[in-house]
Amino acid sequence: MxxxxxxxxxxxxxxxxxxxxxxxxxxxxxxxxxxxxxxxxxxxxxxxxxxxxxxxxxxxxxxxxxxxxxxxxxxxxxxxxxxxxxxxxxxxxxxxxxxxxxxxxxxxxxxxxxxxxxxxxxxxxxxxxxxxxxxxxxxxxxxxxxxxxxxxxxxxxxxxxxxxxxxxxxxxxILDRVPASSFVDFEAGAWQPINKPGRSAATLRRVGAGRTQHGKRFLAPFYGSGSGETGRSLGRPIGAITTRDRWSVIDGDRMRMLSKWECRAAMGFPANYQLPAQHRLAVHILGNAVxxxxxxxxxxxxxxxx
Structure with a gap:
């Protein structure tokens, strides 16, 4: 065809x-x-x-x-x-x-x-x-x-x-659900302390709520409703990948945004699919993709x- x-x-x-x-x-x-x-x-x-x-x-x-x-x-x-x-x-x-x-x-x-x-x-x-x-x-x-x-x-x-x-x-x-844990790599990425100067009170509040709900490791979107207030378990699929960085990974006292490679996996693209070098551009086109x-x-x- x-x-x-x-x-x-x-x-x-x-x-x-x-x-x-x-x-x-x-x-x-x-x-x-x-x-x-x-x-x-x-x-x-x-x-x-x-x-x-x-x-x-x-x-x-x-x-x-x-x-x-x-x-x-x-x-x-x-x-x-x-x-x-x-x-x-x-x-x-x-x-x-x-x-x-x-x-x-x-x-x-x-x-x-x-x-x-x-x-x-x-x-x-x-x-x-x-x-x-x-x-x-x-x-x-x-x-x-x-x-x-x-x-x-x-x-x-x-x-x-x-x-x-x-x-x-x-x-x-209908296939079995694949959890977000399938693509999050805790050995990679640019991690930062959660409690660092300048971190917003809203982010700290959401991280605290996520810890109560999910423990040490979970996902946290930067939105003020739904998973944005409670965090999201790594044992379930992630929410929608968007054209801008949305999802952060929480691991104990550190956090980072998803990498473009993790976004690629979350969208279901093959592992050898090539992406633009610039992170922001790669995330943008992935968030628009089928x-x-x-x-x-x-x-x-x-x-x-x-």
Whole structure:
């Protein structure tokens, strides 16, 4: 099965597609740093750095499967989703590139990944009807990466659009949960004392609450709700990896942020997947990525149902 990857980012969708037996012939993103990272790991794929709302689809190779992860920031609760915010309006509009590409190429299958709130977008009904007008039946699936062997709770919406009479509802085996302890390396990283000058009172309070709840070793996100108040056990999957450093590792009287390599593992990328040298850039593109094992399982389920 030949596939293309729109808004390809770090390459999670492409990596999962390859795991699922596809050949990804073309991938594009508007950000050169993401394209460079993708090309480093998928050198056999044709790459384009461009605004996909201005793409010349005639230049894109023929394909059976269109993969797309339009910009999620305008839909995500974590980013505010402010009505009338021009930046968010522009990010939401990237979803129309999927319709444009599908109209030109009419692949048999289109899979769109986004945050769950994508379906609450005010223009979602019009967007859905546009794909339906092209002959696609849409089947939305809310999938938690933790059910697919990824050591992270990451709920995302996967819309499977097929040129068929009926929507293709997929069935997945639910795998055992993989704990965060599977990727945290206590022998590595830049550790600092927890009680150091300048450490915020809020951080110290959260660490104290985490010790009470989980003991000497645990994870602590820098947010003031949920796990941010209680810490998170290493015996369960981590919460969502985001585009900025979010999770710290607590080990007795020392702490540090997750390394980019630990974030890579938490996303389910292969251990040999190459990342940018700059930590901040690597975390950014990982936080935007599709978890490869989820993409793999979606594609394998599509093949099994076809």
């Amino acid at each position: 030949r596939a293309i990857d729109l808004f390809a980012g770090a390459g999670g969708f492409t990596t999962g597609a390859v795991m699922g037996g596809c050949s990804v012939v073309w991938a594009a993103n508007h950000w050169q740093s993401a394209v460079d990272a993708h090309a480093l790991n998928h050198p056999g794929t044709i790459h384009a750095c461009q605004d996909l709302q201005q793409a010349a689809w005639a230049d894109v190779p023929a394909h059976d499967l269109l993969l797309a992860s339009p910009c999620c920031q305008g839909h995500s609760r974590a980013r505010g989703k402010l009505a009338g915010n021009p930046q968010h309006d522009a990010s939401r509009s990237t979803a129309w590139a999927v319709v444009s590409a599908a109209e030109h190429h009419r692949p048999q299958i289109v899979v769109i990944e986004n945050v769950v709130d994508f379906a609450a977008w005010s223009l979602y009904p019009a967007w859905r009807m546009a794909l339906e007008a092209l002959g696609y039946c849409l089947a939305p699936h809310i999938i938690d990466a933790a059910n697919h062997g990824v050591p992270q709770h990451r709920e995302r919406l996967f819309i499977v659009a097929t040129r068929s009479k009926h929507p293709l509802m997929l069935q997945f085996p 978890a490869p094992p989820v993409a793999r399982d979606v594609i394998l389920a599509i093949k099994a149902a076809a």
